[in-house]
Amino acid sequence: MENRSHALIAGLFTLLLIVAGAIGAIWVSKKNIPLMPYELVATSPVTGLSVQSAVRYQGVPVGRVNSLRFMPDKPGQVRILIGVDPKTPLTESSWAEIVTAGVTGISNIELRDDGKSSKLLVSSAADLQLIPIRPSFLERLSVQTAAALPAIDRILVQIEKLASDENITALQTSLQNVALVSDQIKRSVSVMDPGLKKIPEMIAGLVETTKKVDAAVGEIGKLALSSQDTIKLLNAPNGPMYQATQSLKSIQDIAAQLRASTLPEVSRLSSGVTDAARSFSVTARQFAQSPQSLIFGPPRAVPGPGEPGFSGFGATPR
Numbered sequence: 001m002e003n004r005s006h007a008l009i010a011g012l013f014t015l016l017l018i019v020a021g022a023i024g025a026i027w028v029s030k031k032n033i034p035l036m037p038y039e040l041v042a043t044s045p046v047t048g049l050s051v052q053s054a055v056r057y058q059g060v061p062v063g064r065v066n067s068l069r070f071m072p073d074k075p076g077q078v079r080i081l082i083g084v085d086p087k088t089p090l091t092e093s094s095w096a097e098i099v100t101a102g103v104t105g106i107s108n109i110e111l112r113d114d115g116k117s118s119k120l121l122v123s124s125a126a127d128l129q130l131i132p133i134r135p136s137f138l139e140r141l142s143v144q145t146a147a148a149l150p151a152i153d154r155i156l157v158q159i160e161k162l163a164s165d166e167n168i169t170a171l172q173t174s175l176q177n178v179a180l181v182s183d184q185i186k187r188s189v190s191v192m193d194p195g196l197k198k199i200p201e202m203i204a205g206l207v208e209t210t211k212k213v214d215a216a217v218g219e220i221g222k223l224a225l226s227s228q229d230t231i232k233l234l235n236a237p238n239g240p241m242y243q244a245t246q247s248l249k250s251i252q253d254i255a256a257q258l259r260a261s262t263l264p265e266v267s268r269l270s271s272g273v274t275d276a277a278r279s280f281s282v283t284a285r286q287f288a289q290s291p292q293s294l295i296f297g298p299p300r301a302v303p304g305p306g307e308p309g310f311s312g313f314g315a316t317p318r
Helices: 002-031 137-162 165-235 240-289
Strands: 036-042 054-057 060-070 078-084 094-100 107-113
Antiparallel strands (some): 036 078, 094 107
């Protein structure tokens, strides 16, 4: 049993050596691959980033950080030189982000591309190409949080004012009033419940009334159609209205003839009768004053002033 244990341990040790040798060979072979240099300029802190930090393209390891240096002519900026596998499809639309890996505090460089350009970005030691650095998600979040802090402070102040003792007391009073109103509404509903139960009967009666109204409207429609037929019959050619119009025209013609011929004759006859009656009245008056005038004729007229035989006022005529 002991020999078997030693043999198993020896076998495992040999396997580990083989795996370690393979890993070392791969690592050495990768280190021998010439990397294409690129330049990054960071304007924000590069905490956690160091030489030999990993460089990834869309999450795939493609290189490492070669150096970190300050820029003498631009205080506050850090120049980062990286080496990237020449097969990496970096284009003019590529950019970089400094991303912190987990909670270890170690930072890596993530290269990304939005696909807006298809022109490859070829760099060399003599002609370094600059890849712009964009703020990472955490940096953008911290900036937005810092900008939102004043607004948060104002909101907290308003909340503190709303949570004052006076407002809480007023809120409690409002809740009590709401409870009272709710109780009153409940009582009102209890009082209205008998009337609400009668609403279906009222609706049924309203439906019946509506049906009767519809029937009456139908009868009115029929009556209107009959009236229209009657009016058409009255206005028809040679109809009653036409006959009545012709009768009125005949009456107008007779009246015109009567005014033109008969009425003047009647007017002259009336004038003659009036003159005869006037003459008869004068004769009757004279006969009443002097009946002898019927035998001896009318008395001689007394001469007036200026006439021959006038003897003055009050004298007896001769």
